[in-house]
Amino acid sequence: MAPSSTCPELLSQLGDLLGPRHVVTERDEIAPRLIDWRRKYTGNALALVKPGTTAEVAAVVRACADCRTPIVPQGGHTSLVGGSTPDLDGRAVILSTERLTRVRDVDPVNNTMTVEAGCILQSLQEEAARHDRLFPLSLAAEGTCRIGGNLATNAGGLNVLRYGNARDQVLGLEVVLPDGQVWDGLRTLRKDNTGYDLKQLFVGSEGTLGIITAATLKLQPQPLEAATAFCAVRDVDAALDLLARCQQATAQSLTSFELIPRIGIDLSLKHVAGSVDPLEGAYDWYVLVEAQGGHGDGGLKAALEGALMQAYEDGLVLDAAPAESAAQAQTFWHLREAVVEAQRHEGGSIKHDIAVPVSSVPAFLTEATAKVHEMVPGIRPVPFGHLGDGNLHFNLTQPEGADTQAFLARWDEVNAAVHDIVARYRGSISAEHGIGQMKVAENARFKPPVELEMMRAIKRSLDPGNIMNPGKVIDLD
Ligand code: FAD
Known part of the structure; x- marks a missing residue:
């Protein structure tokens, strides 16, 4: 059943703003947007909206803010932590960036390109190559994920060792704030010490502080x-x-x-x-x-x-x-x-996306492998990934012939034990996938209270109504 809004007129208002075909309420069309990539989380939503310009995003946000209607930004919907999936109560509007796909400017001399948030990552790599430049962000989902999502999750991927994470690729952002104001922070400068580096607040904030509508990205020379x-x-x-x-x-x-x-x-x-x-x-x-x-x-x-x-x-x-x-x-x-x-193909996998100091990887692997064998005899660890960054996907395949559901039922318990080891090495329980809804409680277990309070203070100050992707990243209570 379609959920209803606290503002009965919201849907028709959104239809007036965007045109009815960009406000989708048909359940069949919305269904894939309500389940995450790993099929671990399902949610519900009032509508899926597809603004085509920054001004339209701002208008949608203002209308939703007036109704205190939550907004879940969605790019390519490849989040591995349930970040782009709404919760079950169905009050949220999913805001897709799929129509924000303009490359606004490429400046090969300045080595920058300014692009809209809905551009598919691979298309930006191709755009850079057309100008004999490299846009180095690269990950397996690059044919589907969108740059706004990459920035909102501070994606890592395959070239971090040399070029850094998504946050290292960005010089400026345009963001629609939770009250509908547009912040034009599309700077193209490599030096700018004029106060707080606000763009970096939005990078990695997973849609909880505002909607990234465009970004100015750094380009690199094409490797010879x-x-x-x-x-x-x-x-x-x-x-x-x-x-x-x-x-x-x-x-x-x-x-x-x-x-x-x-x-x-x-x-x-x-x-x-x-x-x-x-x-x-x-x-x-x-x-x-x-x-x-x-x-x-x-x-x-x-x-x-x-x-x-x-x-x-x-x-x-x-x-x-x-x-x-x-x-x-x-x-x-x-x-x-x-x-x-x-x-x-081998049944269930309990997954971790951890980082420890590079020098601690061997000791971490020995300790964590012994621990999971002790917890689940026959478990098959398949730790792989970005060793150069100290970031491993410490994935654990179920014992051969085990009951998959019974194995996956131990997900939280195994995660907690592995994360305890990670914490002893002063590592991270989410190196590149973010917190989403999957790791909110785990994150709170390890972050110092003063850090959690700073995060809450920032969230409350920018989004006092808690309409931007509520329930993700940080628990406000
Ligand atoms: P979505 O999944 O749509 O959204 C992710 C989060 O960002 C959500 O919280 C959403 O609300 C928010 N968001 C999206 N767009 C915006 C916006 N414009 N403004 C504000 N918030 C927004 N990650 C890595 O770091 N490294 C990898 O190597 C890697 N490999 C992957 C491989 C596969 C096969 C898959 C499925 C995922 C992989 N990921 C990896 C996960 C990664 O987070 C995403 O692929 C990507 O960065 C997310 O982009 P997206 O457009 O799909 O964002």
Whole structure:
């Protein structure tokens, strides 16, 4: 049944503002927007609205604010923490950015582009390339996620080692505030010390402080060459030694340094078409290394291979396959991406998106692996991810033949035990996916009370009516 608003006239008012076809109330069309990517959360909503300009976003927000109607901003709806899914009471309006897709300006001399929030990430990479520039933010959801969502979650992804998170890519923002005011903060400057860096408040705020409608993003030079290798390493300590050596050898040009355990390779070969193991033997741990930059003369590849050869002689690397072509590098990446998909075919997975200091990764892995084995005999840890950033997806596949529902029922308990270990290393319980609705309570367990109170103070000051994505990120009580 369609839920009703506290303001009976709200829907017709929104129809007048946007045109009726941009205010969707048909349940069939709204249904996919009410369930999250992982199908863990379902919600309900009054309507899905699709404003096409910043002014329309502002008008929608003002109308909703007048009615105290909650707004859930939605970009590509790929949140892995239920951030873009409304709650069940059905009072919220989902505000989709899908019609805000204009590239407003590209300035190759200033190395910036100003784009609207609904632009698909991949289309922005392509836009940058058309101007012989690189927009380095890259993640597996890039064909679906939208830049406003990337910024609102401070997305990480595959190139953080070299270029940083989403927050490092942004010079300016345009934001519609919870009272409907438009803040034009679309600065294109690399230096601007004129007070608080307000744009960074909105980056990572997951739609709880306002709606990002446009952003000015930094562009980088297109790298002249890339060097990629797939290596078996002695253990995770050896992988970290290799990381330092590769950084040195490539003059800090490493873009990715991804850890994959043997079980990740085995599951990918078993379940995901196109997966190929580039090496012959079976080893416990692998890393996918990529560097970008150089002078276009093959020097980067030579430098990386030199570091790998020395590491092989020193017993850190047990075998390695340098990519001989872009196509071969693609097959390495396919295998890395296949790890996520492969786990789905093995039943339930309890997931973590943690970060610890890079130097603490081996000790964390030993401790956390022992703990989860003790809690769930037969559990199959598949820890993989961005080792170079200290960010691992410590994912745990159910024991073979186990009851999936019974296993998943232990999600919170296992998360809590793993997060306790993360906290001992002064790590993060959400390295790149955000808090959404999934981790509100867990986050509150670890953040110092004074930090939580600062967050609440900011939220109350900007959004006193608590209409912006309520229930996400921070509990106000
Ligand atoms: P949505 O899911 O629509 O929204 C995410 C949050 O941002 C919600 O709280 C929403 O309310 C808010 N929001 C959306 N748009 C706006 C806006 N314009 N203004 C204000 N708030 C807004 N994340 C990583 O960091 N690294 C990865 O490597 C990575 N890989 C992924 C791979 C897959 C296959 C998937 C499904 C997800 C992955 N993610 C990853 C999760 C990641 O958060 C998203 O893919 C992406 O950053 C979210 O963009 P989106 O447009 O889908 O946002």
